[in-house]
Amino acid sequence: xxxxxxxxxxxxxxxxxxxxxxxxxxxxxxxxxxxxxxxxxxxxxxxxxxxxxxxxxxxxxxxxxxxxxxxxxxxxxxxxxxxxxxxxxxxxxxxxxxxxxxxxxxxxxxxxxxxxxxxxxxxxxxxxxxxxxxxxxxxxxxxxxxxxxxxxxxxxxxxxxxxxxxxxxxxxxxxxxxxxxxxxxxxxxxxxxxxxxxxxxxxxxxxxxxxxxxxxxxxxxxxxxxxxxxxxxxxxxxxxxxxxxxxxxxxxxxxxxxxxxxxxxxxxxxxxxxxxxxxxxxxxxxxxxxxxxxxxxxxxxxxxxxxxx
Amino acid sequence: xxxxxxxxxxxxxxxxxxxxxxxxxxxxxxxxxxxxxxxxxxxxxxxxxxxxxxxxxxxxxxxxxxxxxxxxxxxxxxxxxxxxxxxxxxxxxxxxxxxxxxxxxxxxxxxxxxxxxxxxxxxxxxxxxxxxxxxxxxxxxxxxxxxxxxxxxxxxxxxxxxxxxxxxxxxxxxxxxxxxxxxxxxxxxxxxxxxxxxxxxxxxxxxxxxxxxxxxxxxxxxxxxxxxxxxxxxxxxxxxxxxxxxxxxxxxxxxxxxxxxxxxxxxxxxxxxxxxxxxxxxxxxxxxxxxxxxxxxxxxxxxxxxxxxxxxxxxxxxxxxxxxxxxxxxxxxxxxxxxxxxxxxxxxxxxxxxxxxxxxxxxxxxxxxxxxxxxxxxxxxxxxxxxxxxxxxxxxxxxxxxxxxxxxxxxxxxxxxxxxxxxxxxxx
Numbered sequence: 001x002x003x004x005x006x007x008x009x010x011x012x013x014x015x016x017x018x019x020x021x022x023x024x025x026x027x028x029x030x031x032x033x034x035x036x037x038x039x040x041x042x043x044x045x046x047x048x049x050x051x052x053x054x055x056x057x058x059x060x061x062x063x064x065x066x067x068x069x070x071x072x073x074x075x076x077x078x079x080x081x082x083x084x085x086x087x088x089x090x091x092x093x094x095x096x097x098x099x100x101x102x103x104x105x106x107x108x109x110x111x112x113x114x115x116x117x118x119x120x121x122x123x124x125x126x127x128x129x130x131x132x133x134x135x136x137x138x139x140x141x142x143x144x145x146x147x148x149x150x151x152x153x154x155x156x157x158x159x160x161x162x163x164x165x166x167x168x169x170x171x172x173x174x175x176x177x178x179x180x181x182x183x184x185x186x187x188x189x190x191x192x193x194x195x196x197x198x199x200x201x202x203x204x205x206x207x208x209x210x211x212x213x214x215x216x217x218x219x220x221x222x223x224x225x226x227x228x229x230x231x232x233x234x235x236x237x238x239x240x241x242x243x244x245x246x247x248x249x250x251x252x253x254x255x256x257x258x259x260x261x262x263x264x265x266x267x268x269x270x271x272x273x274x275x276x277x278x279x280x281x282x283x284x285x286x287x288x289x290x291x292x293x294x295x296x297x298x299x300x301x302x303x304x305x306x307x308x309x
Numbered sequence: 310x311x312x313x314x315x316x317x318x319x320x321x322x323x324x325x326x327x328x329x330x331x332x333x334x335x336x337x338x339x340x341x342x343x344x345x346x347x348x349x350x351x352x353x354x355x356x357x358x359x360x361x362x363x364x365x366x367x368x369x370x371x372x373x374x375x376x377x378x379x380x381x382x383x384x385x386x387x388x389x390x391x392x393x394x395x396x397x398x399x400x401x402x403x404x405x406x407x408x409x410x411x412x413x414x415x416x417x418x419x420x421x422x423x424x425x426x427x428x429x430x431x432x433x434x435x436x437x438x439x440x441x442x443x444x445x446x447x448x449x450x451x452x453x454x455x456x457x458x459x460x461x462x463x464x465x466x467x468x469x470x471x472x473x474x475x476x477x478x479x480x481x482x483x484x485x486x487x488x489x490x491x492x493x494x495x496x497x498x499x500x501x502x503x504x505x506x507x508x509x510x511x512x513x514x515x516x517x518x519x520x521x522x523x524x525x526x527x528x529x530x531x532x533x534x535x536x537x538x539x540x541x542x543x544x545x546x547x548x549x550x551x552x553x554x555x556x557x558x559x560x561x562x563x564x565x566x567x568x569x570x571x572x573x574x575x576x577x578x579x580x581x582x583x584x585x586x587x588x589x590x591x592x593x594x595x596x597x598x599x600x601x602x603x604x605x606x607x608x609x610x611x612x613x614x615x616x617x618x619x620x621x622x623x624x625x626x627x628x629x630x631x632x633x634x635x636x637x638x639x640x641x642x643x644x645x646x647x648x649x650x651x652x653x654x655x656x657x658x659x660x661x662x663x664x665x666x667x668x669x670x671x672x673x674x675x676x677x678x679x680x681x682x683x684x685x686x687x688x689x690x691x692x693x694x695x696x697x698x699x700x701x702x703x704x705x706x707x708x709x710x711x712x713x714x715x716x717x718x719x720x721x722x723x724x725x726x727x728x729x730x731x732x733x734x735x736x737x
Contacts, residue, residue, distance in 0.1 A: 186483055187485055187539065187541075188482050233450070234450045234453065234483075237455070238453075238454050238455050
């Protein structure tokens with residue numbers, strides 16, 4: 001594995017190995033140990049063209065725990081604002097001898113373009129509405145640790161599927177690993193031919209949640225609501241009524257179903273606080289912990305294959 | 310006024326398009342419901358008797374798929390009470406009310422209010438349409454889910470077309486998630502803007518700004534494609550041209566979720582009715598050439614058109630006493646819905662069963678309500694009429710407030726003798 005650009009196309013053993021390695025990093029971190037020699041002398045650049053505190057911090061922490069030199073570049077401080085193209089940026093990064101490049105970009109496919117031009121191993125930290133591979137891996141790790149498996153589980157992904165890279169990566173990963181994936185949302189937020197990705201599509205949330213083992217809620221961006229060019233749902237109150245996760249809708253799932261959310265949450269829009277904060281059901285905070293472990297596993301794997309290659 | 314002992318209709322021709330029943334017989338109402346019907350029911354205890362005149366027909370109360378009420382906001386044109394009076398006189402017991410009022414029916418509370426106001430009339434069930442867009446302004450999607458939950462039967466911006474293809478796509482897709490239909494006023498707004506009559510020789514002679522008939526087919530063609538794209542259901546209101554009907558006929562054959570209605574003016578009148586600038590015949594869409602009128606009639610007969618609606622648009626004298634292009638479009642239609650439709654039965658175009666079906670069972674099916682049928686246990690919403698009884702439509706003497714009938718002076722055969730709502734006589 002030279003880069004991690006997408007989940008689509010990965011084989012079950014590759015995913016399984018990443019999750020196994022991540023699992024070992026969970027135990028290592030919990031025991032208070034680090035492995036600062038693994039990436040000693042390597043340079044990791046966090047190149048973020050979109051704001052993100054959570055993902056950037058998670059990669060930064062993962063890199064530091066493995067001993068890498070971590071540099072954060074965000075769009076507001078880089079020369080991209082001065083008209084530099086993506087490929088100019090790539091040339092600059094090559095001159096800096098970057099080993100691992102973590103990229104977030106608003107355009108689908110931007111990390112693929114960079115991967116063609118830079119010497120570093122590229123890790124997609126979210127590109128447009130395409131993929132967010134490490135989010136899907138951390139979600140899978142969270143599920144696997146709680147349920148002991150991925151195969152045979154029914155996972156319902158709810159909300160703005162159309163604009164979600166988290167949904168796409170999760171759909172690919174979970175169906176590759178043998179889960180049954182459902183997507184739930186208003187028709188205006190379900191992308192065309194979603195069923196062709198191997199999922200079952202529901203517009204009625206109560207029907208879609210029936211018997212589910214896992215409920216993954218997605219963030220609804222404010223610009224999707226109301227008027228203007230983006231309006232795809234009429235209002236927050238209507239969205240919450242029909243597609244917000246509350247206790248009544250959650251009661252349709254299996255009694256031990258888990259609630260997940262990639263964050264940051266819109267409480268009262270896509271999720272009721274009573275559900276989001278329910279320690280018996282919500283694993284939202286655990287997802288964050290798994291995020292660091294999964295990113296350590298990804299950096300480790302790519303650094304090793306880079307060294308071998 | 311309740312008659313707990315019941316009402317026995319005797320000596321009537323029972324006609325129920327929902328079941329295909331057409332036979333002389335009797336029908337018994339008890340506790341507001343149809344208790345029994347058949348060739349002969351004997352003498353039920355204590356029931357009062359309504360004897361049908363020779364040839365009188367007892368059918369389900371009519372279901373009007375489309376009518377504007379003056380309320381809220383235009384009470385000078387019509388009120389719910391005056392519309393209910395006109396509806397009862399026209400044999401109508403269930404009516405779907407358009408939402409482009411002031412304020413528009415774009416809030417769940419307004420849907421509930423209209424339903425309640427209907428119940429308060431005691432004679433008319435009002436089924437509210439919800440607005441597709443807030444304020445029927447054609448910009449932001451209204452809360453279709455909450456409106457549907459409150460009892461909106463379908464969604465439309467009323468007399469206003471949804472002009473943006475993107476907005477129509479979103480509306481069709483979103484409404485489909487709730488199993489709801491979008492009802493379109495099929496007229497391309499950019500082509501229709503400023504027009505007063507169908508573009509052609511007559512409008513040219515009269516010097517009136519024209520609306521090309523193609524404005525209808527263009528929007529119908531677009532929305533059929535959008536229905537196919539989204540899997541949503543579209544309904545075209547008051548279809549008036551042969552071109553549009555050909556598209557709809559083909560779309561139905563292709564299995565696309567498309568339905569449509571028309572209104573009596575479009576199969577009974579043509580553009581010459583605007584004659585000497587008669588503003589009562591100024592309608593939206595405008596009256597068409599006679600070829601189009603004939604095409605509408607043919608589509609009624611072959612079933613392409615799913616229902617005949619009154620398309621009641623109340624206007625007061627001041628709305629109409631203006632130069633033609635400035636006068637408000639729209640015609641009163643509640644009292645004449647049955648009579649003008651029956652003219653096609655007398656003319657031999659269709660049978661009585663088919664004509665009454667277009668006014669009862671078929672609009673009820675489109676609205677998804679249990680009205681419009683004779684069934685044991687169903688609410689006794691009934692219309693007793695005589696198909697041959699003659700009368701003359703005369704503006705100024707019509708029941709209700711709105712007098713703006715495009716049929717002024719028209720002699721009709723077919724008159725409502727009595728209307729019953731939940732077993733209670735509300736007209737005749």
